[in-house]
Amino acid sequence: MKKVKTFCRNCSALCSMEVTVEDGKLTHVTGDGTASPYGAYMCVKGRASLDFHNGAEDRLLHSLKRDAQGDFDPIDHEQALDEIAKQLSTLIDQYGPRSVALYHGTGAYRSVLGAQLEKSFLSALKTPNLFSTMTIDQSAKWVTMGRMGVMASGKPALTDIDLAVIVGNNPLVTHQTMPFAAGECGAPGRAFTQAKERGTRFIIIDPRRAAPKPPALRIY
Ligand code: SF4
Structure with missing residues (x-):
């Protein structure tokens, strides 16, 4: 059994957590007051992260491909990546890089490496099209920021x-x-x-x- 310091990925509060790991599985999660200005705070979503990570929501554990009938069949991830790359190449050759967009949902925001990877991926493809839950349901915020800028003085506490x-x-x-x-x-x-x-x-x-x-x- 070991204790690991980490943080909750569920929302932008990024609450500090200490998790207990036994045999490669999370067994306990608690707020970590030693590392956070908010104290050992965790909301109900953070406290539910144990179930979330242990698969209580019937998580997808391998790649799937839609077949002609609309059903999903397992596919090796290397093969899935090859097939996706081939289709992306076809799209880019035919319509240019801006025909490719990337969308990430709320849960993807706090995938620390994933967030870096997706921007590098778009940059390599030469497309600026990154969409998210916020650009779709709260687009005014991003359009306003893009057109008017943001306060350079920073955010007031x-x-x-x-x-x-x-x-x-x-x-x-x-x-x-x-x-x-x-x-x-x-x-x-x-x-x-x-x-x-x-x-x-x-x-x-x-x-x-x-x-x-x-x-x-x-x-x-
Ligand atoms: S514990 Fe709650 S408030 Fe804190 S980061 Fe997780 S979801 Fe957000």
Whole structure:
């Protein structure tokens, strides 16, 4: 049995974790307060990472190829890569490199080596087309950043903010904060409680109807 320091890959909070490994299998996971400014914080998703990694969601463990009937059959990964490379070459020869795009879902964000690999791969192909869950469901953020740029002064810390206006965001649940909302990604509830104790004022604007209450403007 050994203990390994690592971090949760589920979201951008990147909470520090300490995992216990026995016979190559994770047996315990806990927040690691020795390495994180948020203390030993982990949300319910992080605490569920044991099941996630041990295959509770019926993970895909080998490559599959769709057949003519639409079913999936196992395929050796070397052969799968060769066949994908051949199809990519055909596409690029016929339509140019911009005909190739790469999409990664939320779970791929924190695959540390994977994120580097995908950018190198696109760069080698000479295509800029990288899409993600965020470019599809929150495209305005990326279009705005691309057209208007971002503040070069960096992101303000919650400890420096006297008045925070949070529009259409619930960082207590999403853990999505800077640069999109004021707050702390890790242990957000604790950070907001401490901010209120310091005298920080919050204006919360819920632009959509969130049943059972109507759209709200709340000022604390
Ligand atoms: S907030 Fe939850 S999901 Fe996100 S990194 Fe921390 S433990 Fe993981």
